[in-house]
Amino acid sequence: AQSVTQPDIHITVSEGASLELRCNYSYGATPYLFWYVQSPGQGLQLLLKYFSGDTLVQGIKGFEAEFKRSQSSFNLRKPSVHWSDAAEYFCAVGNNNAGNMLTFGGGTRLMVKP
Amino acid sequence: NAGVMQNPRHLVRRRGQEARLRCSPMKGHSHVYWYRQLPEEGLKFMVYLQKENIIDESGMPKERFSAEFPKEGPSILRIQQVVRGDSAAYFCASSYRDSSTDTQYFGPGTRLTVL
Numbered sequence: 001a002q003s004v005t006q007p008d009i010h011i012t013v014s015e016g017a018s019l020e021l022r023c024n025y026s027y028g029a030t031p032y033l034f035w036y037v038q039s040p041g042q043g044l045q046l047l048l049k050y051f052s053g054d055t056l057v058q059g060i061k062g063f064e065a066e067f068k069r070s071q072s073s074f075n076l077r078k079p080s081v082h083w084s085d086a087a088e089y090f091c092a093v094g095n096n097n098a099g100n101m102l103t104f105g106g107g108t109r110l111m112v113k114p
Numbered sequence: 115n116a117g118v119m120q121n122p123r124h125l126v127r128r129r130g131q132e133a134r135l136r137c138s139p140m141k142g143h144s145h146v147y148w149y150r151q152l153p154e155e156g157l158k159f160m161v162y163l164q165k166e167n168i169i170d171e172s173g174m175p176k177e178r179f180s181a182e183f184p185k186e187g188p189s190i191l192r193i194q195q196v197v198r199g200d201s202a203a204y205f206c207a208s209s210y211r212d213s214s215t216d217t218q219y220f221g222p223g224t225r226l227t228v229l
Binding site for chain 2: 004006032036042043044045046049051090092094100101102103104105106107
């Protein structure tokens with residue numbers, strides 16, 4: 001069965017600092033990987049996704065993520081964090097068989113210090 | 115183009131009552147997914163529907179929960195005889211195609227509180 005682990009429940013960074021959020025997955029075949037962001041009381045917004053090809057994926061809001069098959073990881077990065085980036089971030093893996101369900105990690109809550 | 119719409123945004127029910135959550139997918143989307151987010155947890159898949167068909171309900175509790183996506187109108191997630199443990203945020207997502215590479219777009223969620 002597929003699973004996603006986000007080891008960091010909370011992360012605090014200073015505004016302007018770089019950010020890396022960790023995501024490890026377990027899946028038998030080539031995974032379809034996603035990062036979503038959830039602001040308080042809101043739904044989820046897709047930041048970026050990886051299906052195949054270039055392992056470095058660019059997303060919205062200046063985010064990028066790198067797929068590393070050898071490490072089963074899909075870490076999210078941003079070179080300079082803005083206060084508006086404070087939110088909860090979810091990594092997810094898609095089921096490329098019938099069903100299309102997404103399996104989510106537990107989330108990482110990002111706080112940004114001024 | 116309106117996004118995925120869910121209503122109500124907040125729902126309060128007493129134990130034993132019924133809860134009905136509605137989801138209108140994005141225009142042109144005929145695939146709907148329901149997820150549940152318990153407090154301090156990630157989202158868990160519940161059910162995947164196409165128009166008039168349940169495709170995958172492997173994440174649905176066996177009792178009290180049901181879902182439908184009729185030919186006309188929104189998708190409905192129904193919870194009968196709610197209990198306190200049903201308190202959660204319920205999110206609906208929709209996609210255009212039946213493909214794992216197709217992005218799922220999420221609605222704002224319905225936050226259910228059971229007293």
